[in-house]
Amino acid sequence: MFKRFGIQEYLSIGYIFLIVLGLVSDTIFYRFIGVDYLQYISITDTILSPISLLANNWSLSVIVLLCSTLMYFYIKNSEKIDEKLNKIKWLKKRVDSKAKKVEYSNKIAFMISVSFMMSSLLIGFRLGMGIKFRGHLLDGKLENNITLVFKDDSQLKVTQIGQNSAYIFYVEEGNKYVTVTPILENIKQIKTIQKLD
Numbered sequence: 001m002f003k004r005f006g007i008q009e010y011l012s013i014g015y016i017f018l019i020v021l022g023l024v025s026d027t028i029f030y031r032f033i034g035v036d037y038l039q040y041i042s043i044t045d046t047i048l049s050p051i052s053l054l055a056n057n058w059s060l061s062v063i064v065l066l067c068s069t070l071m072y073f074y075i076k077n078s079e080k081i082d083e084k085l086n087k088i089k090w091l092k093k094r095v096d097s098k099a100k101k102v103e104y105s106n107k108i109a110f111m112i113s114v115s116f117m118m119s120s121l122l123i124g125f126r127l128g129m130g131i132k133f134r135g136h137l138l139d140g141k142l143e144n145n146i147t148l149v150f151k152d153d154s155q156l157k158v159t160q161i162g163q164n165s166a167y168i169f170y171v172e173e174g175n176k177y178v179t180v181t182p183i184l185e186n187i188k189q190i191k192t193i194q195k196l197d
Helices: 007-032 043-056 058-076 078-087 106-139
Strands: 146-150 155-163 167-172 179-182 187-192
Touching: 007 043, 007 106, 043 058, 043 106, 058 078, 058 106, 146 167
Parallel strands: none
Antiparallel strands: 146 155, 146 187, 155 167, 167 179
């Protein structure tokens, strides 16, 4: 079935994968801090969410790249690896490997492996972030990291939790809940607060 797929089909599958992954990972994260994220998103936000998460966390990007490379070489050389493992006496298969041999496409095996790995990493990462932010929110340990300048020139120092194309999610100092504000109608500037060392 997959052998007949062209570049367009693979791009469509990738597009759907990014939508589902972005939707699931962001919903998990925001659910922990009491926000119904599905009310505030667009398709573009869900597609860009996994990409921006990888771009903003270099350690996660390195892990994904390293694991993808290792999987690629393992899948490409899987037959040679199987032959070497069969020569080891205590690892030798009891069933004739030729009778049980299943044909599969290296491309498909690689795509499924990387998709599963990325899903696990990103969803686990967002789950951990949600638990961490929820703990800090309930304990009141969040530090202000931005200043919002509203259209009436009033300013507010807050802790930014997240942002998408239309909304900003933040916590005001002393509060234990997340505020969601439309960016276009209300906010003129978002200034980063510089940390003093």
